[in-house]
Amino acid sequence: MDADQILKRYCAGERNFTQVSLHLANLSEVCLAGINLDRANLTNATLSHANLRGANLIEANLTAAALWRTDLSGANLIWATLKAANLIRATLQKADLHKGNLVKADLRLADLRDADLSGANLAGADLRYANLSGAFLAKANLTGANLTGANLSKTDLSYANLTKAILFKTDLSYVDFTEVNLTDVDFHHCILKGAILPEPSLMKTS
Numbered sequence: 672m673d674a675d676q677i678l679k680r681y682c683a684g685e686r687n688f689t690q691v692s693l694h695l696a697n698l699s700e701v702c703l704a705g706i707n708l709d710r711a712n713l714t715n716a717t718l719s720h721a722n723l724r725g726a727n728l729i730e731a732n733l734t735a736a737a738l739w740r741t742d743l744s745g746a747n748l749i750w751a752t753l754k755a756a757n758l759i760r761a762t763l764q765k766a767d768l769h770k771g772n773l774v775k776a777d778l779r780l781a782d783l784r785d786a787d788l789s790g791a792n793l794a795g796a797d798l799r800y801a802n803l804s805g806a807f808l809a810k811a812n813l814t815g816a817n818l819t820g821a822n823l824s825k826t827d828l829s830y831a832n833l834t835k836a837i838l839f840k841t842d843l844s845y846v847d848f849t850e851v852n853l854t855d856v857d858f859h860h861c862i863l864k865g866a867i868l869p870e871p872s873l874m875k876t877s
Contacts (some may be wrong), residue, residue, distance in 0.1 A: 674698050681706060698735075719757075804842075824862075 674696040692712040719739040723864040775795040791856040800820040809829040824844040834854040
């Protein structure tokens with residue numbers, strides 16, 4: 672099934688496209704709100720500027736997909752693979768990314784407010800200037816992630832791993848760090864208003 676067939680059937684009212692293969696498909700600037708792409712193969716697909724609000728993408732493979740400015744608000748991406756995906760300026764507000772694989776994903780300026788990223792693998796992800804305010808990041812792996820200028824205010828980082836994460840000028844207001852792995856983390860110039868910090872001897876703050 673190709674992109675044109677998907678669009679025709681979607682426009683006819685069909686929503687269930689479970690396990691469909693859309694490798695390298697071009698679905699940019701289309702409306703596929705509420706579509707069911709459970710376990711779909713969307714590797715290297717182009718979905719930039721697409722409307723995927725409320726879509727079911729459970730266990731979908733979006734490795735290296737182009738999702739620039741894509742609207743994924745409220746989408747279900749549990750166990751989805753977004754490794755090395757381009758999610759610059761994507762909207763993922765209230766999306767469920769539990770256990771998602773976002774290794775080296777580009778999430779610069781992405782809107783992840785109130786998203787569920789619990790248990791997600793964000794190792795090496797680029798989250799510069801992303802908005803993660805109120806996001807659920809319990810047990811997330813943020814090893815080596817770049818969070819320069821990002822907003823993580825009021826996020827839940829319980830048991831998260833931030834080893835060697837870059838936090839320059841990051842807003843960490845009201846975050847509880849008592850159960851977070853902060854190995855080789857430098858809090859220089861971070862906003863720490865109301866944050867609960869570990870032992871002062873373990874901190875590098877300005």
